[in-house]
Amino acid sequence: MTTHRPRTRRYVGAGLALALLAGCMESYATRSDQSISASQTIGPLTEPAVVNSADGTCFARATTPAIIETVTEQVLVQPAVVRSDGSVQSPAAFRTVTRQQILRERREVEFETPCATVQTPEFIASVQRALVARGYYRGAINGTLDPRTSAAIERFQTDQDDVHTGQLTLKTARTLGLVALPRGEL
Template identity: 35%
Template sequence: MPQTTTTRSLSAAISLAILAGCAPLPVGPDVTKLLSPNTIMPVDMKPPSNIPGMCWGHIPGPQITQIVSDIIIATPAQIGPNGEELSPAIYREVTRPQTFNEGEGRWFTRTCDADMTPDFVMTLQRALSVRGVYRGDINGVLDQRTLRAVHKYQTPQGLDSAVLSLSAARQLGLIAVEIEPAEASDT
């Protein structure tokens, strides 16, 4: 069986397992190629941590805020020396907003911290500047302005995060794209 057919079959099997959430993610050299750079998986599937050079980012699920009520003791009960209650406790209801995560979110492949050198960040800033989303100094510092530009670049692509994904890094031309060599024909 040709290599591309094997890779496609393995890719399809892993994709189905990830989508179904019913199988652990196998780890090996073929899987490493398939996970990068566009892998996005639900948070309940922990990403494999034993793949060298692969780092993960997390997008939390949407948050909702609800008003919750608590009953607190405003004045504690007064107890006499014999243990009898002199005056009962006074309670009151307190309402407050509380934020909950509606969903668990999802994981995505990202650039590793070790790769975010000043030279890499300068190249990132230039690439974002050319695309009109960064308007700051090209200084190699991963500051708030740069992070906002990364977020602005990735959001239309469905990734609401300021963490640079591998997919975005490749689209920006910051990371080489691996191309499989063409198979030699037998004739």
Template identity: 40%
Template sequence: MLALSITLAACAKTGPRQEVTRADFGDEQIITDFTMGPPGARPGACYGKDVTPATVEQVTEHRLVEEAKIAENGNIITPAKYETVTEARIVEGREQIYFETPCPPRWTPEFIASIQRALTARGLYADYPHGELDEATRQAIRTFQISEGLNSAILSTESARKLGLVEIDLS
């Protein structure tokens, strides 16, 4: 099994005040520069950026290739010929989604172990809480969030609140 870990790297400067930091999860990213986040992004907030998968359905159709030949008395001389065609059709395309996520300074081994313990308590994570953001942890995060309507392996701030891992903003 391929273990994945967060790799943080400074990508670019947005000016003298801030570095852009991203954690790369393939199509998924954590973005700390609000100017690269969604429209209306809050300054100081971090965002998860993910791409939802396309929804594809397989459609099988029987298409008429040749009409039946029928005699004048109504008897079938040659039956109709059909072909079976199966096609993949995109029902919903891929879509970029953004959501708030805890910022990278919080992603310490202790925080990740807390995520693992919280997911273990809910029966979603079976490994020992070791503090590494591996594939099993990411899959458990995704499983938890799917039930909340978010299909991503990046922990959203809302999910972190529901797991009891971050403070609730009362303002």
């Protein structure tokens, strides 16, 4: 005769485990929200600090991803055995080894950027036109910082050795000829 008691116990045990897990998650979320201040969060600053209101420059923060390269190579395990007459008795044995190599670490960068008051739709349209003239952007000139525009900015930044964020940096804006250089850099 078969009883169904063991199954019931398993379901009760699983339900109890889920309840405990949910309680842990809830308390962790509450604790983490209380202990993290605005200066400790990772990602773009919510309100960039104005550096110089005359220039209209602000700071922004972004996390650049790591660049990882996968290298695959053949490693000699056993050399070929060659007879005295030059014929191969047994061919060489190789093993394929795949490894990942970090070319650039993930890092958080802080950079100067034109302030939000400067980045009007007309200014963004000028950025788009400047990127079209240089062959980096092929979208509509609509004055919005959409994903296509951000991707074009990032490609341009990569070629100019600027931070690769997709956000408009002050260096990128100056290179595009959209923001005047300070007197000391002329």
